[in-house]
Amino acid sequence: MEVKKHDIKNICIFILPGLALFTLFFIIPVGYVSITSFFEWNGITSPIFKGLYNYKDIFSDKVFWRSVKNNVLWAVVAGGVQVPLAMLMALILSKKPRGWQFFRTVYFLPQVISGIALAMLWAAMYNSEFGLINGLLRAVGLGEYATNWLGTVKTAFPCMLIYWVFYIGYYMVIMLADITNIDESYYEAAQIDGADGIRQHIHITIPLIKGSFQTCVTLAMIFGLRTFEQVYLLTNGGPANRTSVLVLYLYNQMKTNNYGGANASSVMLILTGACVILMIRGIFAKLNKE
């Protein structure tokens, strides 16, 4: 549809409030963070311009690179495991098996519980002395496998990912809503052609919910990049910074009053987020073409 010249003025007027708010609450803070990332600043006294010093400093810090690696891994697991798992559950529940409403509620329930409460709950589960996991292992005679789950280099990060990856309710509900909008006639036609349930899902449901799947993958990966509270509460980045993530890294910079370094880390977090979004868009654009 062609936009008429006189409509442009109206469009501008309608866009203006949103644009003003976006500028006020996003562009200006991001600009401020970007500018101050070039300064040495303790957050209290006047900032001193230091050029690229903060960036050189964080790039030479192995904890920063470990945090980036963990964040990327977290985002990949979010997009590659959590969302497909959510889709699988949505596909199963869409067939309305017995008790499907109960399971839908059960899977969504953790979404309304605070992440902090969940982290505390899992910290107790993983506790090496009194935790449920070690207790169960000892009870079934596998006591030699009981370990300090969050204090061991090999198990700490996987333990955090494992508990979190099963919280799929949010994405499941989005995709379930999309599935219920699919016209029943497609399935009826497929049934007449002899397609069984799995084939129906592969050839009808999944292609038709591609849009919401893409949205869920984007959201999950972005949430993965922003991860903070579970890491802070479960391990605080330990053992030996093995589970550190970018937000925790910048939080620690702030705690040492290194606001210049924290802001340089923020800029890197924003850039990592932008790269991930572009990557997802690129992958899905290519898949859609095919």
Place this chain on the structure above:
Amino acid sequence: MGKIIKRIVALMVVLSMTMAIFAACGKSDVSQSTNSTSNSTTGKSASTEKVVITFPSIWVGTDGKAKVFGQMVDSFNKENESKIEVKIEEYTDYDAYEDKIRTTISTGNAPDIFTFKSSADLQLYSESGKLMDLTSYLADKEWSNKFAEGVIKTAQYKGKNFALPYENAVIAIMFNKKLLNSVGVSTVPTTYEELWKVCDALKAKKIFPTAQMTNKNAWTSMLWYSYALAAVGGPDVYEKGLDDPAFVEAAKIMQKMFTYTSPDALGADATVVNGHFFNERSAIYTNGSWILSRIKKEGVQGLYDNLAISAGLGYNGSKPGAYVNAVQAYIAAAKQDNPAKEEAIVKFLKYICDVDRVTELSNSSGSIFTIKSKITDQTEKLQATMIEQSTAAPYMIGTFESAMPTKVVTAFPPALEGLILGELTPEQFVAELKAANK
């Protein structure tokens, strides 16, 4: 005509939406300013209106000082009814509290009164120019004489007091005599060599000799490291700096210490460490005097009575008896434009420095203060022992946390984890601390 009407309607809708948004923002400002009016007094009305002082405090909830300090504030408010009111804002998470204080100072909205614990923060906040200068008020001998000798000077920045040293952390080593007796140990070790023997005996009986931690600020392990530094490096270990070999030697002590801890030490926080000691799963512990009230309240029956208090241990021929201490809480106030409010704040600070009140606070909580409180009949026996031992100590050093820059303190827990996991040698552990301080 119809088009013009449509445009006018569209414009009006947009304008009303925009105004609604900004009105909402404005409304928030108004309520804030209303709050600030009610929270403080300004201008002409200062002399007649009640002065409200905000005090975000961590001495609330389960904190040992909560009850008596709360009573102190209540009685001050009662005595100054209709003139001054101190409003306590409760904070139970110290990290969150520290963050709030830093943020509010940096944005120029420092609370009227607040506390902090590190000497690095003392310097930072003093430099900010946003704190009330208490130097002239402390010239009043009646007030300054209530403080322990020389302690006011330790809280000065460029010769000025922007904060009062208030709570003094005296750290002691505590032994559970019942558990020691159960493995045939009747006397408390006085050297690390003796300690390792006791630890071996406890370990053989499946009792955790100590409980260590690495999460958050690795508090109790940081205290053990401070004691190791005192034993190896002597009274001026911090002045020599991180290049002193004592830091490496003390790291070796920590390595050994972690062979005598519970399996959950890596990643454990203070709750875990306290849990082990309070429930008699671990036998040896270190913490400040303030923990005594919690041990009495939360520890298993008889734990408090079974405790032996000890000073630092000797190492490789060095004399035992050193004590670790630090100012645990400085009290500061925000710079005020309103003289009436400044006066009210000083009045409150003087009130909470009263010797009898501080003695009551000390007796009830087990905490020790920079005010010359008295040892009375009500003073807990273990607290009195700590005071006596620390007074008689050949020397005292600060905690590692209080003596080192914030960057080094923050780098300590992950470096300690690296040391315990065997990823860092003691030399590399110290190198990590030095790198953080670059």
